[in-house]
Amino acid sequence: MNKKIIELRDVSFVYDSENAPGVKALDEVSLDIYEGEFVGIVGKNGSGKSTLAKLLNALILPSSGKVFVGGMDSADPQYTTDIRKVCSMVFQNPDNQMVATIVEEDTAFGPENLGLAPDKIRRRVDESLKAVGMYDFKDKKPHQLSGGQKQRVAIAGVIAMHPQCIVFDESTAMLDPAGRADLINIMHTLNSEGVTVIFITHYMEEIVGASRIIVMGDGKIIGDGTPREIFSNPKWLEENRLSVPEIVALSTALREGGLDIPPGILSEDELVEALCRLK
Amino acid sequence: MKNDVVVGQYYPTNSVIHRLDPRTKIMSTLLYIVFLFVAKNIWGYIAALFFLSLAVIVSKVPVGYVLRGLKGVVFIVCMTLVFNLIWTPGEALLTLGPIIITRQGVMASINMAFRLLLLITGTSMMSLCTATIALTDGIEALIKKVPFLGKVSHEISMMMSIALRFIPSLTEELDRIMKAQKSRGADFESKNLVKRIKSYVPLLVPLFVSAFQRANDLAMAMEARCYKGGEGRTRLRILKYQKIDFAAYIIVALAMGCIFATRYIPFKLI
Structure with missing residues (x-):
């Protein structure tokens, strides 16, 4: 097994707002994430998944319990910057995470904060923009880009800091289907290059390719396993108000209709193969 | 447009x-x-x-x-x-x-x-x-030379460049809010000046709310990218x-x- 990159020990988080004092967003969650994993986190609204994401980046600190990122305790202020170097984050709204007025300047923002030398920043900016296919847009202004392009620039800004782990906090939620597919492709490429990916989303279809899925409900982890394990129980998913990917729903319906199809089918190809085997 | x-x-x-x-x-x-x-x-x-x-x-x-x-x-x-x-x-x-x-x-x-x-x-x-980016860089470098202001030169130029960055976004937002209110019968073209000015008040509240939301999001995104202010920060371009x-x-x-x-x-x- 690989090294642990993220470790949560009995973490609770309580939001104290005027309207709803003492709402527990996370309730004694313990979780280990290992290097090189592609973890999909799903759950309905208010299940605590975005709170979880912000904890991993030391943007918020647990009310009780401990969060370790790369072995560093997030509650210790001396590690805050180092934690953010190890584990970076791409947010939901593509409009609100660009800092600079020009694409390449925005990509340079992270490395600039790390205090790297200008020629090193230049190299990282160029390679990051190329990695997300936005190099030709490096002199463009943010409002000249589409949502998907902006989100790709946001990813470039994050990978320019060379993090070991990237959290995508519903980063696809505001994009069109093409933009979404692009983003997920980039995530898989990054993952294959050794970056740990934690992808928080509403859409089950998007995490079929994950190596592990965590299902959140009411501030707790209610499911944790491979996509095959999670999707093999569509009833349970529906009870928790989570949609099932179309292919999974179709193969379940076919099986219930009397066809001899094995459970846990995830992709079109697998279903086609199963159907062809039928006599 | x-x-x-x-x-x-x-x-x-x-x-x-x-x-x-x-x-x-x-x-x-x-x-x-x-x-x-x-x-x-x-x-x-x-x-x-x-x-x-x-x-x-x-x-x-x-x-x-x-x-x-x-x-x-x-x-x-x-x-x-x-x-x-x-x-x-x-x-x-x-x-x-x-x-x-x-x-x-x-x-x-x-x-x-x-x-x-x-x-x-x-x-x-x-x-x-x-170019605007060069302009803010230039202003930052010049302010650095001014006594008293030198210490906050980074903050000033950061504020300027964020303001420039968000002007188009906020204009877009204003346009959207206006259209939404027009579709519900708001009148922004009244001949009566007082009436017209008054009709702009309901635009400001949602615009401000969204501006604060954006500011909050942006601050979070900046922090996540290790922003700690001007200290120890280097630049891609050096004048x-x-x-x-x-x-x-x-x-x-x-x-x-x-x-x-x-x-x-x-x-x-x-």
Whole structure:
């Protein structure tokens, strides 16, 4: 097994707002994430998944319990910057995470904060923009880009800091289907290059390719396993108000209709193969 | 489309002026403004106009584009003209009922009009020839040299560049809110001025709420990317004076000398 990159020990988080004092967003969650994993986190609204994401980046600190990122305790202020170097984050709204007025300047923002030398920043900016296919847009202004392009620039800004782990906090939620597919492709490429990916989303279809899925409900982890394990129980998913990917729903319906199809089918190809085997 | 709002109206060409260090351009513009006020008579303005035209020709920016900057200020210039004309005391030239137009008034308004027009054209030349990002970099580098302000130079330039970054987003947002309210019967085109102003109030509240939301999101995104303020921060681009900058400074100094010399031209044109 690989090294642990993220470790949560009995973490609770309580939001104290005027309207709803003492709402527990996370309730004694313990979780280990290992290097090189592609973890999909799903759950309905208010299940605590975005709170979880912000904890991993030391943007918020647990009310009780401990969060370790790369072995560093997030509650210790001396590690805050180092934690953010190890584990970076791409947010939901593509409009609100660009800092600079020009694409390449925005990509340079992270490395600039790390205090790297200008020629090193230049190299990282160029390679990051190329990695997300936005190099030709490096002199463009943010409002000249589409949502998907902006989100790709946001990813470039994050990978320019060379993090070991990237959290995508519903980063696809505001994009069109093409933009979404692009983003997920980039995530898989990054993952294959050794970056740990934690992808928080509403859409089950998007995490079929994950190596592990965590299902959140009411501030707790209610499911944790491979996509095959999670999707093999569509009833349970529906009870928790989570949609099932179309292919999974179709193969379940076919099986219930009397066809001899094995459970846990995830992709079109697998279903086609199963159907062809039928006599 | 409100989408193509240009902030800072940069007009890219590959002229010498465009390639100058932003600090050179900002300092030259400041000097130019100072000397517009040093100039005492019409000769000074003619000299200034001459050097400005020279700059326009060298910059390869179309003249129409430069003059377009004046469109927005015609009203202000006219107002200043009228006020100067009416309210300057002195030797009467013309009396129209209660209004007395004086010789000094005519002189003052001509001076003022020249000054304003030259000032605005000059500064818009700077923004036409300098990309916004270079402009904020230049301002940051210059503020660093100012005592008291030096310590917060990074904060000031960060605020400026974020403001520039979000102007198009907020304009878009305003447009959207307006359309949403129009679709529910709001009237933004009323002939009644009071009514029209009042109709803008319900736009401001959602706009502010969304601006704060954006600010919150942005702050979070900046923190996530290890932003800790200006300390220990490096830059992708570092401003460095080139030979052409020194040449430019010398030319500007000569030009300013000429404008200063016009103070001593004895014969009057008007």
